[in-house]
Amino acid sequence: MKEGYEVIYKRPAALTGKRMHYCPGCFHSTIHKMLMEVVQEMDVQDKTIGICPVGCSVFAYDYLDVDMQQAAHGRAAAVATAVKRMLPDRFVFSYQGDGDLAAIGTAETIHACNRGENFTFIFINNGIYGMTGGQMAPTTLDGQKTTTSPYGRDTSKVGMPLKMCEIVSQFEKVAYVERITCNTPANSRKAKRALKKAFEYQQQGLGTTFIEVASNCPSGWKCTPEESLDWLKDKVFPYYPLGVFKEPGKPAK
Amino acid sequence: MGETKLMKGNEALAEAAIRAGMQGYFGYPITPQSEVIEYLALEEPKHNYVLLQAESEVAAINMVYGAAAAGSRVMTTTSSPGFSLMQEGLSYIACAELPCVTVNVCRGGPGLGTIQPSQGDYFQAVRGGGHGDYQLIVLAPNSVQEMVDHTVLGFELADKYRTPAMLLSDGAIGQMMEKVDLPDPIPYKPDKPWATTGKTPDRERNIITSLYIKSEVMEKVNDRLQAKYQKITDNEVRFEEYHLDDAEVVVMAYGLSSRICKKVVDLARESGIKMGLLRPITLWPFPEKKVAELASLDRVKFFFSVEMSVGQMVQDIRLAAEGKKPIYFYGRKGGIVPTPDEVLEFARKKIEEN
Missing domain, CATH: 3.40.50.920 (Rossmann fold)
Incomplete structure (x- = not known):
């Protein structure tokens, strides 16, 4: 360190330092970093086990310096359920995309939430299948164009985009539900607070904690990273409002 | 020295799993093997295994994946249609090299078929069953006694080779009652340094995965699996x-x-x-x-x-x-x-x- 300089920002030690494969502007890297900051601040790196199923973040284990399991598409909630039940004093999180959590894995998601499994869902909802090349997701917005909805999502044919926070907050044994984003520094700070709260509630054994990230996908949305932030603000947040849906000790929204 | 009882095949299997030190069971009811989970549910208060009735066989096998990857001695049981649903998970388990015991108390098919005993799932059992090049160690009990013996053996072989083992039984063996000698509880001390139990400062992180996106690496993984299967072929034919x-x-x-x-x-x-x-x-x-x-x-x-x-x-x-x-x-x-x-x-x- 040069004399007269002070470190005010650095990579958390719980990230491996491997260069990430995520596209420019994608929120995955931001969420990875904040998640590992939380792990470090809570001093639980040696107790944390992450589950990353199929999707862009299937390689999360390259970056997160904690024990990790890669799971089959959609099955992270079942895998995480078993890990937490076998090792109840560990911190367990699943890190899932929208196709994973809200399409192929809906049953596992719903039942883990209904049982109040004491792990943290981190649900990256970018409204598109990023890894497979931009196909329609269960959370693709009405009219949004993707490679499998080239004329825009036709909700008369495929139904409405699923609102997972709104759904899972109905379950009695789900403790904490919040939808966050990282489109501005202020929102990123809120997002990190939410991730930390989720881990704290998990530590207290209060039940399922569910954090949805209203995320972006500049590559899949075929726009610049900057334009993706506008899309979030103009299109995504009006349909997927940010904020707390359920929290211990607070009235349900 | 053990205990002699008159027991139903499915119940004897469940009791054997308890005595073999099973730590986790995840399953979904299906005839003709539901007695396994029913027995384990009744016995649960006396022991400290984790028992969970999953929402489906798909979830159950993935729970087995998670629990095995976390270092536990774990089992699931099902019957033919349920075993079909588990094939994707078993392929992942085989590639990630996770030890576990699965049981197919086979019934007649194809389709929903019949709940009567059958041996129609032989190909599925011995040819891997799911996608990709893999094998399960397949034991075929022909008595209630062997439901017990093979359960214990299945856990041992699974751990020895870090690979899934299965019992291919059938509805008759599962349902019939016979005299059976049960072993004393077997002390089981897991020695699984590869398991994801939390990265302690003395080691690198453990990763359980079946994903190797580079073809050269995936080919090497296949070579490793095949070498293991050859070793099993050389040593474990019974x-x-x-x-x-x-x-x-x-x-x-x-x-x-x-x-x-x-x-x-x-x-x-x-x-x-x-x-x-x-x-x-x-x-x-x-x-x-x-x-x-x-x-x-x-x-x-x-x-x-x-x-x-x-x-x-x-x-x-x-x-x-x-x-x-x-x-x-x-x-x-x-x-x-x-x-x-x-x-x-x-x-x-x-x-x-x-």
């Missing part, structure tokens, strides 16, 4: 011989069919036919060397396979015999168990033809 010493006709059968065929051998010998039984206990690895050895003997006229299917194991016998002897097949379908008389009648016809 079979039973019954009157093979002077046999001129060799009948092959496993599981429930093998009990019928023992009777067939007795009846045949009473009427002067020199028949012997070769019963594979491990369906994979298959006792192919033993088949080849018998096929090379001048005195052996032919083989025939008796299965409660349209003929699946018979193909493995043909492969092993390499055309040296005729290989015939007799089977019943749809959950019907062949009688000794009809099998003997079939054998007599083949003797006349040869």
Whole structure:
């Protein structure tokens, strides 16, 4: 360190330092970093086990310096359920995309939430299948164009985009539900607070904690990273409002 | 020294799993094996295993994945349609090299089929069953006693080779009651440094995965798996011989069919036919060397396979015999168990033809 300089920002030690494969502007890297900051601040790196199923973040284990399991598409909630039940004093999180959590894995998601499994869902909802090349997701917005909805999502044919926070907050044994984003520094700070709260509630054994990230996908949305932030603000947040849906000790929204 | 009881096959299997130190069970009810989870649910307060009725067989096998990856001795049981649903998960488990025991108490198919006993899932069991090049160690119990013995053995082999083991049983073995010797509880100390239990400062992080996106790496993973399967093939073949010493006709059968065929051998010998039984206990690895050895003997006229299917194991016998002897097949379908008389009648016809 040069004399007269002070470190005010650095990579958390719980990230491996491997260069990430995520596209420019994608929120995955931001969420990875904040998640590992939380792990470090809570001093639980040696107790944390992450589950990353199929999707862009299937390689999360390259970056997160904690024990990790890669799971089959959609099955992270079942895998995480078993890990937490076998090792109840560990911190367990699943890190899932929208196709994973809200399409192929809906049953596992719903039942883990209904049982109040004491792990943290981190649900990256970018409204598109990023890894497979931009196909329609269960959370693709009405009219949004993707490679499998080239004329825009036709909700008369495929139904409405699923609102997972709104759904899972109905379950009695789900403790904490919040939808966050990282489109501005202020929102990123809120997002990190939410991730930390989720881990704290998990530590207290209060039940399922569910954090949805209203995320972006500049590559899949075929726009610049900057334009993706506008899309979030103009299109995504009006349909997927940010904020707390359920929290211990607070009235349900 | 253990305990002797009169027990149903499915319940004996559950009790054996408890005594083998099973730490986690994840399953979904399906006839004819629901007694396993019911028994474990009743016994749960006396023990400290984790028991969870999953929302589906798909979830159950993925719970097995998670629990095994977390270092636990873990099991699931199901019957044919449920076992089909588990195939994707088993492929992941095999590639991630996770030890576990799975049980298929087979019923008649295809489709929803029947709840009566069948051996129609042989191919699914011994050919991997899911996608990709992998194998399960497949044990085929033919009695309630072997439901116990093979459960214990299944856990041991799974841990020894870091690979999934399975019992291919059937609805009759699962439902019948027999006298059974139960072992004393086996002290089980997991030694799984690869498990994801939390990265302590003294080690690198552990990663359990079946994803190797680079072809060169994926090929090496396959080489490693195949080397392991070869080792299992070299060391773990198990079979039973019954009157093979002077046999001129060799009948092959496993599981429930093998009990019928023992009777067939007795009846045949009473009427002067020199028949012997070769019963594979491990369906994979298959006792192919033993088949080849018998096929090379001048005195052996032919083989025939008796299965409660349209003929699946018979193909493995043909492969092993390499055309040296005729290989015939007799089977019943749809959950019907062949009688000794009809099998003997079939054998007599083949003797006349040869």
